[in-house]
Amino acid sequence: MQPSDIQFLEEFSSELASFQDQICILEERPSGKILLSNECVRFWGFKGFDQKPDTFPSFLFHLHGKVRNYADFTEKILLKHMQDSEYFDTLFAERYILRFFWKTILDKAESAYRIYTFEILAQEGDCGNLSPESPAVESIFYKLPEPAFLFDPSTLRFLAVNDAAIYLYGFSREEFADMNLLEIRPEEDRIDMETLIQNFAKETGIRSRGVWRHWRKDKKFLYVKITTNRISLGDSFAVLTILTNVSETIETSYALRQIRAEKQSIIESMSDRYFALSKDWRFISANRQSLITLGKPKEELIGRNIWDLYPASSVRFFRDKFELAVRTQKPITFEYKIVETGNVMEFRVFLLRKGFPCFFRILRKKEKRFRTEHSQRNRFKNSEGVECERIFRDSF
Numbered sequence: 001m002q003p004s005d006i007q008f009l010e011e012f013s014s015e016l017a018s019f020q021d022q023i024c025i026l027e028e029r030p031s032g033k034i035l036l037s038n039e040c041v042r043f044w045g046f047k048g049f050d051q052k053p054d055t056f057p058s059f060l061f062h063l064h065g066k067v068r069n070y071a072d073f074t075e076k077i078l079l080k081h082m083q084d085s086e087y088f089d090t091l092f093a094e095r096y097i098l099r100f101f102w103k104t105i106l107d108k109a110e111s112a113y114r115i116y117t118f119e120i121l122a123q124e125g126d127c128g129n130l131s132p133e134s135p136a137v138e139s140i141f142y143k144l145p146e147p148a149f150l151f152d153p154s155t156l157r158f159l160a161v162n163d164a165a166i167y168l169y170g171f172s173r174e175e176f177a178d179m180n181l182l183e184i185r186p187e188e189d190r191i192d193m194e195t196l197i198q199n200f201a202k203e204t205g206i207r208s209r210g211v212w213r214h215w216r217k218d219k220k221f222l223y224v225k226i227t228t229n230r231i232s233l234g235d236s237f238a239v240l241t242i243l244t245n246v247s248e249t250i251e252t253s254y255a256l257r258q259i260r261a262e263k264q265s266i267i268e269s270m271s272d273r274y275f276a277l278s279k280d281w282r283f284i285s286a287n288r289q290s291l292i293t294l295g296k297p298k299e300e301l302i303g304r305n306i307w308d309l310y311p312a313s314s315v316r317f318f319r320d321k322f323e324l325a326v327r328t329q330k331p332i333t334f335e336y337k338i339v340e341t342g343n344v345m346e347f348r349v350f351l352l353r354k355g356f357p358c359f360f361r362i363l364r365k366k367e368k369r370f371r372t373e374h375s376q377r378n379r380f381k382n383s384e385g386v387e388c389e390r391i392f393r394d395s396f
Contacts (some may be wrong), residue, residue: 122173147169150233225244333347343363
Protein backbone atom coordinates (compact mmCIF):
# COMPACT_ATOMS: atom_id res chain seq x y z
CA MET A 1 0.00 0.00 0.00
CA GLN A 2 1.24 3.50 -0.80
CA PRO A 3 -0.51 6.40 0.98
CA SER A 4 -0.77 9.51 -1.16
CA ASP A 5 -2.37 12.00 1.21
CA ILE A 6 -2.12 13.01 4.85
CA GLN A 7 -5.51 11.41 5.56
CA PHE A 8 -3.85 8.03 5.11
CA LEU A 9 -1.29 8.55 7.90
CA GLU A 10 -3.30 6.52 10.39
CA GLU A 11 -4.03 3.82 7.85
CA PHE A 12 -0.36 3.66 6.87
CA SER A 13 0.71 3.42 10.54
CA SER A 14 -1.38 0.26 10.92
CA GLU A 15 1.02 -1.48 8.54
CA LEU A 16 4.00 -0.68 10.79
CA ALA A 17 4.65 -3.46 13.28
CA SER A 18 4.01 -2.43 16.90
CA PHE A 19 3.72 1.26 15.96
CA GLN A 20 1.06 2.00 18.59
CA ASP A 21 3.01 0.14 21.32
CA GLN A 22 6.23 2.08 20.80
CA ILE A 23 7.07 5.72 21.53
CA CYS A 24 6.85 6.69 17.87
CA ILE A 25 5.88 9.57 15.61
CA LEU A 26 5.01 9.14 11.94
CA GLU A 27 5.55 12.19 9.73
CA GLU A 28 4.38 12.88 6.19
CA ARG A 29 6.86 14.99 4.25
CA PRO A 30 7.00 17.64 2.95
CA SER A 31 3.71 18.75 4.60
CA GLY A 32 5.16 18.02 8.05
CA LYS A 33 1.93 16.56 9.47
CA ILE A 34 2.50 13.97 12.20
CA LEU A 35 0.70 11.11 13.93
CA LEU A 36 1.64 10.18 17.50
CA SER A 37 1.47 6.55 18.58
CA ASN A 38 -0.69 5.66 21.59
CA GLU A 39 2.43 4.97 23.66
CA CYS A 40 3.93 8.31 22.60
CA VAL A 41 0.79 10.11 23.79
CA ARG A 42 0.93 8.25 27.10
CA PHE A 43 4.67 8.55 27.73
CA TRP A 44 4.92 12.26 26.98
CA GLY A 45 1.71 13.12 28.79
CA PHE A 46 -0.41 14.29 25.84
CA LYS A 47 -3.44 12.27 26.91
CA GLY A 48 -6.36 14.59 27.53
CA PHE A 49 -4.93 17.41 25.41
CA ASP A 50 -7.61 19.18 23.38
CA GLN A 51 -5.10 19.69 20.59
CA LYS A 52 -2.05 17.48 20.25
CA PRO A 53 1.09 18.69 18.40
CA ASP A 54 0.52 18.50 14.64
CA THR A 55 4.11 19.05 13.44
CA PHE A 56 7.45 17.74 14.68
CA PRO A 57 8.77 21.20 15.72
CA SER A 58 5.58 21.79 17.74
CA PHE A 59 6.06 18.35 19.34
CA LEU A 60 9.60 19.36 20.37
CA PHE A 61 8.23 22.58 21.86
CA HIS A 62 5.92 20.54 24.10
CA LEU A 63 8.92 18.61 25.45
CA HIS A 64 10.21 21.72 27.22
CA GLY A 65 10.40 20.94 30.92
CA LYS A 66 10.25 17.20 30.24
CA VAL A 67 13.71 16.74 28.69
CA ARG A 68 16.59 17.63 31.00
CA ASN A 69 19.10 18.51 28.29
CA TYR A 70 16.34 20.21 26.27
CA ALA A 71 18.32 23.08 24.68
CA ASP A 72 21.22 20.89 23.54
CA PHE A 73 18.90 18.10 22.39
CA THR A 74 16.55 20.26 20.32
CA GLU A 75 19.25 22.51 18.84
CA LYS A 76 21.06 19.57 17.23
CA ILE A 77 17.80 18.10 15.95
CA LEU A 78 16.52 21.31 14.36
CA LEU A 79 19.84 21.79 12.55
CA LYS A 80 19.52 18.36 10.91
CA HIS A 81 15.75 17.88 10.78
CA MET A 82 15.18 19.19 7.25
CA GLN A 83 18.01 17.45 5.40
CA ASP A 84 19.31 14.36 7.22
CA SER A 85 17.47 11.13 6.40
CA GLU A 86 18.84 9.41 9.53
CA TYR A 87 19.72 10.64 13.01
CA PHE A 88 20.71 9.28 16.43
CA ASP A 89 20.99 10.88 19.87
CA THR A 90 20.38 10.25 23.57
CA LEU A 91 18.48 12.25 26.17
CA PHE A 92 17.39 12.36 29.80
CA ALA A 93 13.61 12.56 30.19
CA GLU A 94 12.26 12.75 33.73
CA ARG A 95 13.46 9.49 35.34
CA TYR A 96 14.53 7.77 32.11
CA ILE A 97 17.50 7.63 29.77
CA LEU A 98 16.28 7.39 26.17
CA ARG A 99 17.78 6.98 22.78
CA PHE A 100 16.13 8.84 19.93
CA PHE A 101 16.49 8.22 16.21
CA TRP A 102 14.67 8.72 12.96
CA LYS A 103 14.72 7.13 9.53
CA THR A 104 12.84 7.47 6.26
CA ILE A 105 10.58 4.47 5.67
CA LEU A 106 9.05 5.48 2.35
CA ASP A 107 10.52 7.91 -0.15
CA LYS A 108 8.67 8.40 -3.42
CA ALA A 109 8.57 11.29 -5.84
CA GLU A 110 5.15 12.41 -4.61
CA SER A 111 5.66 11.89 -0.87
CA ALA A 112 8.02 10.68 1.84
CA TYR A 113 7.39 9.26 5.31
CA ARG A 114 9.71 9.43 8.28
CA ILE A 115 9.37 7.66 11.61
CA TYR A 116 10.78 9.09 14.86
CA THR A 117 11.38 6.61 17.68
CA PHE A 118 12.21 6.95 21.37
CA GLU A 119 13.52 3.85 23.16
CA ILE A 120 13.96 3.56 26.92
CA LEU A 121 17.54 2.53 27.70
CA ALA A 122 17.28 2.53 31.48
CA GLN A 123 15.60 4.10 34.45
CA GLU A 124 18.02 6.40 36.25
CA GLY A 125 19.71 4.74 39.20
CA ASP A 126 18.34 1.30 38.35
CA CYS A 127 21.22 -1.19 38.52
CA GLY A 128 19.45 -3.58 36.14
CA ASN A 129 20.21 -7.28 36.03
CA LEU A 130 23.82 -7.76 37.05
CA SER A 131 25.25 -11.23 36.58
CA PRO A 132 24.80 -13.48 39.64
CA GLU A 133 28.51 -13.56 40.38
CA SER A 134 28.65 -9.75 40.59
CA PRO A 135 27.59 -8.28 43.93
CA ALA A 136 25.39 -5.20 44.00
CA VAL A 137 27.23 -1.98 43.30
CA GLU A 138 26.68 1.11 45.44
CA SER A 139 23.91 3.30 43.99
CA ILE A 140 26.24 6.34 44.03
CA PHE A 141 28.16 4.73 41.15
CA TYR A 142 25.08 4.98 38.93
CA LYS A 143 24.60 8.66 39.76
CA LEU A 144 28.14 9.79 38.95
CA PRO A 145 28.01 12.72 36.46
CA GLU A 146 30.96 11.27 34.52
CA PRO A 147 30.48 8.11 32.41
CA ALA A 148 31.82 5.04 34.23
CA PHE A 149 31.74 1.27 34.07
CA LEU A 150 33.14 -1.77 35.85
CA PHE A 151 34.57 -4.65 33.86
CA ASP A 152 36.01 -8.06 34.63
CA PRO A 153 39.72 -8.01 33.66
CA SER A 154 39.75 -11.74 32.89
CA THR A 155 36.78 -11.77 30.49
CA LEU A 156 36.53 -8.04 29.65
CA ARG A 157 32.76 -8.29 30.19
CA PHE A 158 30.87 -5.32 31.63
CA LEU A 159 29.80 -5.84 35.23
CA ALA A 160 28.06 -2.49 35.73
CA VAL A 161 27.48 0.63 33.66
CA ASN A 162 26.29 3.95 35.09
CA ASP A 163 23.61 6.26 33.72
CA ALA A 164 26.06 8.75 32.20
CA ALA A 165 27.75 5.96 30.19
CA ILE A 166 24.39 4.77 28.87
CA TYR A 167 23.64 8.34 27.81
CA LEU A 168 27.05 8.70 26.14
CA TYR A 169 27.12 5.40 24.23
CA GLY A 170 23.42 4.90 23.48
CA PHE A 171 23.38 1.22 24.50
CA SER A 172 20.82 0.01 27.02
CA ARG A 173 21.94 -1.58 30.26
CA GLU A 174 20.78 -4.96 28.94
CA GLU A 175 22.83 -4.50 25.75
CA PHE A 176 25.92 -3.67 27.80
CA ALA A 177 25.35 -6.82 29.88
CA ASP A 178 25.71 -8.93 26.72
CA MET A 179 28.85 -7.13 25.52
CA ASN A 180 32.53 -7.02 26.36
CA LEU A 181 34.97 -4.13 26.29
CA LEU A 182 36.19 -4.86 22.76
CA GLU A 183 32.71 -4.38 21.30
CA ILE A 184 32.65 -0.64 22.00
CA ARG A 185 35.77 -0.27 19.87
CA PRO A 186 35.94 -0.11 16.06
CA GLU A 187 36.93 -3.47 14.60
CA GLU A 188 40.22 -2.14 13.22
CA ASP A 189 41.24 -1.05 16.75
CA ARG A 190 40.66 -4.47 18.34
CA ILE A 191 43.88 -6.15 17.20
CA ASP A 192 45.99 -6.98 20.24
CA MET A 193 43.62 -4.89 22.40
CA GLU A 194 42.55 -7.81 24.58
CA THR A 195 46.10 -8.56 25.76
CA LEU A 196 46.85 -4.86 26.23
CA ILE A 197 43.76 -4.24 28.36
CA GLN A 198 44.30 -7.36 30.45
CA ASN A 199 47.88 -6.29 31.14
CA PHE A 200 47.04 -2.83 32.41
CA ALA A 201 44.06 -4.24 34.33
CA LYS A 202 46.59 -6.01 36.58
CA GLU A 203 48.10 -2.71 37.70
CA THR A 204 46.79 -1.25 40.95
CA GLY A 205 46.13 2.37 41.86
CA ILE A 206 44.57 5.26 39.97
CA ARG A 207 46.14 5.44 36.52
CA SER A 208 45.58 7.60 33.47
CA ARG A 209 45.28 5.49 30.30
CA GLY A 210 45.27 8.30 27.74
CA VAL A 211 42.73 8.91 24.97
CA TRP A 212 41.04 5.94 23.28
CA ARG A 213 38.70 5.65 20.31
CA HIS A 214 35.33 4.02 21.00
CA TRP A 215 32.05 4.05 19.13
CA ARG A 216 28.42 4.57 20.02
CA LYS A 217 25.39 2.46 19.25
CA ASP A 218 25.09 4.23 15.85
CA LYS A 219 28.80 3.56 15.09
CA LYS A 220 29.75 7.22 15.48
CA PHE A 221 33.27 7.58 16.87
CA LEU A 222 33.85 8.77 20.42
CA TYR A 223 37.20 9.88 21.79
CA VAL A 224 37.40 9.29 25.53
CA LYS A 225 40.09 10.01 28.08
CA ILE A 226 40.27 7.03 30.43
CA THR A 227 41.24 6.78 34.09
CA THR A 228 41.20 3.37 35.80
CA ASN A 229 41.55 1.83 39.23
CA ARG A 230 41.69 -1.88 40.10
CA ILE A 231 39.29 -2.53 42.99
CA SER A 232 38.10 -5.45 45.07
CA LEU A 233 34.66 -6.74 44.15
CA GLY A 234 33.42 -9.61 46.29
CA ASP A 235 35.98 -12.41 46.19
CA SER A 236 37.60 -11.11 43.02
CA PHE A 237 38.72 -7.90 41.34
CA ALA A 238 37.20 -5.51 38.82
CA VAL A 239 38.49 -2.47 36.98
CA LEU A 240 36.65 0.79 37.63
CA THR A 241 36.87 2.98 34.54
CA ILE A 242 36.02 6.69 34.44
CA LEU A 243 35.63 8.27 31.01
CA THR A 244 35.85 11.89 29.89
CA ASN A 245 34.37 12.60 26.47
CA VAL A 246 36.97 14.65 24.56
CA SER A 247 35.47 14.07 21.10
CA GLU A 248 34.76 17.74 20.45
CA THR A 249 38.30 18.73 21.44
CA ILE A 250 39.88 16.02 19.27
CA GLU A 251 37.67 16.78 16.27
CA THR A 252 38.30 20.52 16.57
CA SER A 253 42.04 19.92 16.84
CA TYR A 254 41.94 17.66 13.77
CA ALA A 255 39.95 20.25 11.80
CA LEU A 256 42.46 22.97 12.74
CA ARG A 257 45.37 20.76 11.66
CA GLN A 258 43.63 20.18 8.33
CA ILE A 259 43.09 23.91 7.86
CA ARG A 260 46.73 24.64 8.74
CA ALA A 261 47.94 21.93 6.35
CA GLU A 262 45.79 23.32 3.52
CA LYS A 263 46.98 26.84 4.28
CA GLN A 264 50.63 25.73 4.29
CA SER A 265 50.11 23.86 1.02
CA ILE A 266 48.79 27.04 -0.59
CA ILE A 267 51.66 29.07 0.86
CA GLU A 268 54.26 26.60 -0.43
CA SER A 269 52.75 26.64 -3.92
CA MET A 270 53.13 30.42 -4.26
CA SER A 271 55.92 31.85 -6.39
CA ASP A 272 56.26 34.74 -3.94
CA ARG A 273 58.35 34.38 -0.84
CA TYR A 274 56.22 34.52 2.29
CA PHE A 275 56.60 34.75 6.05
CA ALA A 276 54.29 35.81 8.86
CA LEU A 277 55.10 37.55 12.13
CA SER A 278 53.16 37.59 15.37
CA LYS A 279 52.31 40.93 16.98
CA ASP A 280 55.46 40.68 19.08
CA TRP A 281 57.55 40.34 15.88
CA ARG A 282 58.20 36.59 16.08
CA PHE A 283 58.16 34.32 13.02
CA ILE A 284 55.11 32.04 13.04
CA SER A 285 55.30 30.61 9.51
CA ALA A 286 57.37 30.78 6.33
CA ASN A 287 57.48 29.03 2.97
CA ARG A 288 60.50 27.34 1.40
CA GLN A 289 61.24 30.20 -1.01
CA SER A 290 61.49 32.71 1.82
CA LEU A 291 63.77 30.45 3.89
CA ILE A 292 66.27 30.37 1.02
CA THR A 293 66.28 34.16 0.72
CA LEU A 294 66.35 34.78 4.47
CA GLY A 295 69.24 32.37 4.81
CA LYS A 296 67.87 30.55 7.87
CA PRO A 297 66.43 27.05 8.37
CA LYS A 298 62.85 26.86 9.59
CA GLU A 299 63.91 25.45 12.97
CA GLU A 300 66.06 28.52 13.59
CA LEU A 301 63.42 30.95 12.37
CA ILE A 302 60.07 29.96 13.90
CA GLY A 303 59.52 31.55 17.30
CA ARG A 304 62.47 33.92 16.98
CA ASN A 305 62.16 37.71 17.00
CA ILE A 306 62.89 39.08 13.53
CA TRP A 307 64.84 42.04 14.89
CA ASP A 308 67.28 39.73 16.72
CA LEU A 309 68.25 37.78 13.61
CA TYR A 310 69.50 40.39 11.16
CA PRO A 311 72.11 43.19 11.09
CA ALA A 312 71.20 46.49 12.74
CA SER A 313 71.83 48.32 9.45
CA SER A 314 68.84 46.65 7.78
CA VAL A 315 66.69 46.24 10.89
CA ARG A 316 66.01 49.97 11.25
CA PHE A 317 64.73 50.28 7.68
CA PHE A 318 62.38 47.30 7.95
CA ARG A 319 61.19 48.15 11.44
CA ASP A 320 60.14 51.62 10.30
CA LYS A 321 58.10 50.09 7.47
CA PHE A 322 56.40 47.47 9.65
CA GLU A 323 55.61 50.01 12.36
CA LEU A 324 54.14 52.28 9.69
CA ALA A 325 51.69 49.51 8.84
CA VAL A 326 50.77 49.29 12.54
CA ARG A 327 50.24 53.05 12.89
CA THR A 328 48.21 53.47 9.70
CA GLN A 329 46.38 50.13 10.01
CA LYS A 330 46.84 49.77 6.25
CA PRO A 331 48.85 47.41 4.03
CA ILE A 332 52.07 48.89 2.68
CA THR A 333 54.37 48.11 -0.26
CA PHE A 334 58.05 49.06 -0.35
CA GLU A 335 61.32 48.12 -2.04
CA TYR A 336 64.71 47.21 -0.61
CA LYS A 337 67.97 46.84 -2.50
CA ILE A 338 70.40 44.14 -1.42
CA VAL A 339 73.82 45.76 -1.77
CA GLU A 340 75.74 42.50 -2.09
CA THR A 341 73.74 41.20 -5.06
CA GLY A 342 72.19 44.35 -6.47
CA ASN A 343 68.78 42.68 -6.40
CA VAL A 344 65.77 44.84 -5.62
CA MET A 345 63.13 43.17 -3.45
CA GLU A 346 59.51 44.26 -3.34
CA PHE A 347 57.79 43.73 0.03
CA ARG A 348 54.05 43.79 0.72
CA VAL A 349 53.04 43.83 4.39
CA PHE A 350 49.49 43.31 5.63
CA LEU A 351 48.09 43.83 9.10
CA LEU A 352 45.82 41.10 10.46
CA ARG A 353 44.33 40.50 13.89
CA LYS A 354 46.99 37.93 14.81
CA GLY A 355 50.04 39.47 13.16
CA PHE A 356 51.72 40.46 9.91
CA PRO A 357 51.77 38.36 6.74
CA CYS A 358 54.57 39.54 4.45
CA PHE A 359 55.04 38.68 0.77
CA PHE A 360 58.24 39.59 -1.07
CA ARG A 361 59.87 38.91 -4.41
CA ILE A 362 62.85 39.91 -6.54
CA LEU A 363 61.88 42.49 -9.14
CA ARG A 364 62.81 41.57 -12.70
CA LYS A 365 64.95 43.99 -14.73
CA LYS A 366 61.99 44.98 -16.89
CA GLU A 367 59.92 45.82 -13.83
CA LYS A 368 62.79 47.78 -12.28
CA ARG A 369 63.28 49.79 -15.51
CA PHE A 370 59.55 50.52 -15.73
CA ARG A 371 59.40 51.62 -12.10
CA THR A 372 62.50 53.80 -12.48
CA GLU A 373 61.05 55.52 -15.54
CA HIS A 374 57.70 55.93 -13.82
CA SER A 375 59.40 57.45 -10.77
CA GLN A 376 61.43 59.85 -12.95
CA ARG A 377 58.29 60.99 -14.77
CA ASN A 378 56.60 61.68 -11.45
CA ARG A 379 59.62 63.68 -10.23
CA PHE A 380 59.64 65.66 -13.48
CA LYS A 381 55.94 66.44 -13.18
CA ASN A 382 56.38 67.48 -9.58
CA SER A 383 59.38 69.73 -10.35
CA GLU A 384 57.55 71.22 -13.34
CA GLY A 385 54.57 71.93 -11.14
CA VAL A 386 56.75 73.60 -8.50
CA GLU A 387 58.42 75.80 -11.15
CA CYS A 388 55.03 76.85 -12.59
CA GLU A 389 53.83 77.69 -9.12
CA ARG A 390 56.96 79.83 -8.50
CA ILE A 391 56.49 81.76 -11.78
CA PHE A 392 52.81 82.30 -11.04
CA ARG A 393 53.62 83.52 -7.50
CA ASP A 394 56.45 85.85 -8.66
CA SER A 395 54.21 87.55 -11.23
CA PHE A 396 52.23 89.26 -8.49
